[in-house]
Amino acid sequence: MTTIVFPGQGSQSLGMAKDFNDNFIEAKQTFEEIEEYTKIDIRKIIFENTENKLDLTQYTQICIFASSCAIFKTYVSQNDVKDINVMLGHSLGEYTALACSNKLTLQSCSLILKKRGELMNFAVAPNKTGMAALIGKDSHHVEKIIKDNNLDLEIANDNSPMQIVISGMKNEIIKNKDIFLKNEIKRFIPLNVSAAFHSHFMLKAQQNLSEDIENLNFSENNIKIISNYDANIHLDTLSIKNSLKNQMANKVRWTQSIKKLEEIGEKNILEIGPNKILSGLINRISSKFDIKSVNQISDI
Numbered sequence: 001m002t003t004i005v006f007p008g009q010g011s012q013s014l015g016m017a018k019d020f021n022d023n024f025i026e027a028k029q030t031f032e033e034i035e036e037y038t039k040i041d042i043r044k045i046i047f048e049n050t051e052n053k054l055d056l057t058q059y060t061q062i063c064i065f066a067s068s069c070a071i072f073k074t075y076v077s078q079n080d081v082k083d084i085n086v087m088l089g090h091s092l093g094e095y096t097a098l099a100c101s102n103k104l105t106l107q108s109c110s111l112i113l114k115k116r117g118e119l120m121n122f123a124v125a126p127n128k129t130g131m132a133a134l135i136g137k138d139s140h141h142v143e144k145i146i147k148d149n150n151l152d153l154e155i156a157n158d159n160s161p162m163q164i165v166i167s168g169m170k171n172e173i174i175k176n177k178d179i180f181l182k183n184e185i186k187r188f189i190p191l192n193v194s195a196a197f198h199s200h201f202m203l204k205a206q207q208n209l210s211e212d213i214e215n216l217n218f219s220e221n222n223i224k225i226i227s228n229y230d231a232n233i234h235l236d237t238l239s240i241k242n243s244l245k246n247q248m249a250n251k252v253r254w255t256q257s258i259k260k261l262e263e264i265g266e267k268n269i270l271e272i273g274p275n276k277i278l279s280g281l282i283n284r285i286s287s288k289f290d291i292k293s294v295n296q297i298s299d300i
Contacts, residue, residue, distance in 0.1 A: 006089035006096035007273040016274035017067035027070035037110040061117035068273035088226040101223040119205035129196035130170040136186030156198035157252040160284040167196035206248040231256035258285045
């Protein structure tokens, strides 16, 4: 059996999936469909980026989603894929998992993700909040530093036992850099993002999106979804929907999600989408998986 994982924000790169678009009708049609649904010239942003839109959250998310879906549709068309057991994704990648597993239609997922990107981009005043990656210790260690020093910061992404991302006010993040470095954090890396994602700063945006998620029509099938929100396996529509409603303002439990794959005996993981960020994270979480990445034509 195979698990498929899809990347999130930060995996974008100029020209991603262009070779698929140029050589496979399935990829080209996928891009065309999503562009029609969203009324966004996605390929112009990805392939040219003349207005520097690729790194703006309101466009980044839909561009990564479209690229990942185009690669997935091509991969399926070129391979006899019958053994997919689980799908999951990192943050926006969870939406890609829902579209590619046919839990949501491509149209529904494109439109909800377009709105998600817009809500997250404009959730707070620009340049007031941010995120930083902490390298060297796990979430328990980082949580203890935050608690012991009474820091007004939150863990946003539990990416691996060696990489944790925190969210908060930018001045609070920079002010407390030395506290982390003095407490066994090896590297402290401020991230180039527009806001403090997966934190309480996203609560209003999460509430607004929840209303749209409630109105989505989900389909049920045998592909399991592991949610970012609770790192549990979900098959039924209600639990998938409820987890998705809580995703934006809460921690991405990526480490626990991969540990869940271990628990159920999964062995083969296929990362589909731009770059190989998730493959690297998974290798730091566990050595028990055979991981392959598909992000260029030679990979299929």
